Amino acid sequence: MLNLxxxxxxxxxxxxxxxxxGDNLTKNIxxxxxxxxxxxxxxxxxxxxxGQSCLSLKEQIDHTxxxxxxxxxxxxxxxxxxxxxxxxxxYSYPYTxxxxxxxxxxxxxxxxxxxxxxxxxxxxxxxxxFFIRIAQAFPYLKMLSVNNSEPQKYKQYxxxxxxxxxxxxxxxxxxxxxxxxxxxxxxxxxxLDHTKTFISNNISLDVDYCPLRKATHNFTRNExxxxxxxxxxxxxxxxxxxxxxxxxxxxxxxx
Numbered sequence: 152m153l154n155l156x157x158x159x160x161x162x163x164x165x166x167x168x169x170x171x172x173g174d175n176l177t178k179n180i181x182x183x184x185x186x187x188x189x190x191x192x193x194x195x196x197x198x199x200x201x202g203q204s205c206l207s208l209k210e211q212i213d214h215t216x217x218x219x220x221x222x223x224x225x226x227x228x229x230x231x232x233x234x235x236x237x238x239x240x241x242y243s244y245p246y247t248x249x250x251x252x253x254x255x256x257x258x259x260x261x262x263x264x265x266x267x268x269x270x271x272x273x274x275x276x277x278x279x280x281f282f283i284r285i286a287q288a289f290p291y292l293k294m295l296s297v298n299n300s301e302p303q304k305y306k307q308y309x310x311x312x313x314x315x316x317x318x319x320x321x322x323x324x325x326x327x328x329x330x331x332x333x334x335x336x337x338x339x340x341x342x343l344d345h346t347k348t349f350i351s352n353n354i355s356l357d358v359d360y361c362p363l364r365k366a367t368h369n370f371t372r373n374e375x376x377x378x379x380x381x382x383x384x385x386x387x388x389x390x391x392x393x394x395x396x397x398x399x400x401x402x403x404x405x406x
Contacts, residue, residue, distance in 0.1 A: 155184050160192040161248065170196040170239035173215030173224070191222065191243045195252065198237040201230065209257075212239060219243075229255045231274050251289070256281060260288055268294040276301040282321045282341065282348070292323060296330035303337040322349040329356050336362040343367070345377040355384035363387060370399040 158180070164171050171194050181187060209228040216224040222243040229238045238253065244261060250268040256275050266289050271277060277299055286292070321341075329350070331339050339362045342348050367375045376399065385403050397403075 153184065154186055156186050157189040158184070158187060158191075159247070160190070160194070162192070162194045164194065164196045166196065166198050167200050168198070170198065170212065170228070170237070170241075172212050172239075172241070173217070173219060177218070189221070190219075191247055193242040193246070193248055194240070196239045196241075199235070201232075201235040201237050212241065216241075225259055225261070227255070227257050227259060229257055229273075233274055254285070258284065258288070260284055263289050264291060267291060270296040270298070272298045274299075274301065276303045276335075277338065277341075278303055278305050279321070279341070279347065283319055286321045286323055291325050293325055294328045294330075295323070295326060296332075297338050297342075298333045299338060300333065300335050302335045303341070306337075320347065320349050324349070324351050326350055326354060329354055331356065331358040331362075333359070334362065336365045339363055339366040340375075343375045343378045346374055348378065350378055350381055352381045353383045354381050355386075356382050357386045360387045360389040360391075367399065370395050375399075 160180070162171070169175075176192070181190070209226055212226045212228060213224075216226070224241065225244050226239065226241040230236075231238070238255075240253070246261070246263045247265060249265055251263060251266050252270050253272045254269055255271075255273040256277065258281075269285070269289060269292060271285070277297070329342060331342065339358060340347070342350065343366060364370065366372075367379070370393070379400050380402060382400055383402050383404055385400055
């Protein structure tokens, strides 16, 4: 190990005290590997039982990486007050993993061409502009999971075909699996309304029945029909005997 020249570190660290930062990595890893010339990492630190003594600012975390000159270092710090959890995600960029977990509104952007699976979580609402940033950052995304119970504050609607300069349709051309379990109804609408989101054909969808029924106006809303016709699998954990429901999802194989 002392002669190691290249190191890739992928770590999820649970704690009740501090986030892993540049000082930790320097003291416990880099100082012990004198020949190390390539160090890429992806570290997600989680603090449980959050107290005021644990609170570190993003600027403080960033400062600890000031001597990491071989790579660009990205850090994202979030505090979830209801759950009393703190999260710090720090990684070297370009990003090298195929998944990116628990993205929040603090997501710093960038281009992640290798990522195929992401999860989104926050205690603050995800607005339409956030989903535009996500689609641009992950152009080859195949699996997407959303967990957010907060309603959107800024509903986006196109008034007409000629008045759409302030509105962009979010595009997920490679998406094959979508999970909308534990979400507010606004996010079911966000993804299934074709005037807001473009999805590819052959999508598998996990969703709770009640927000699905509400978003589609009891399976009658026209704006949802195009995207719902692209679904080939629907997991809602409820037996439904309804001609209206069946007609709304014409290509579902498991109904």
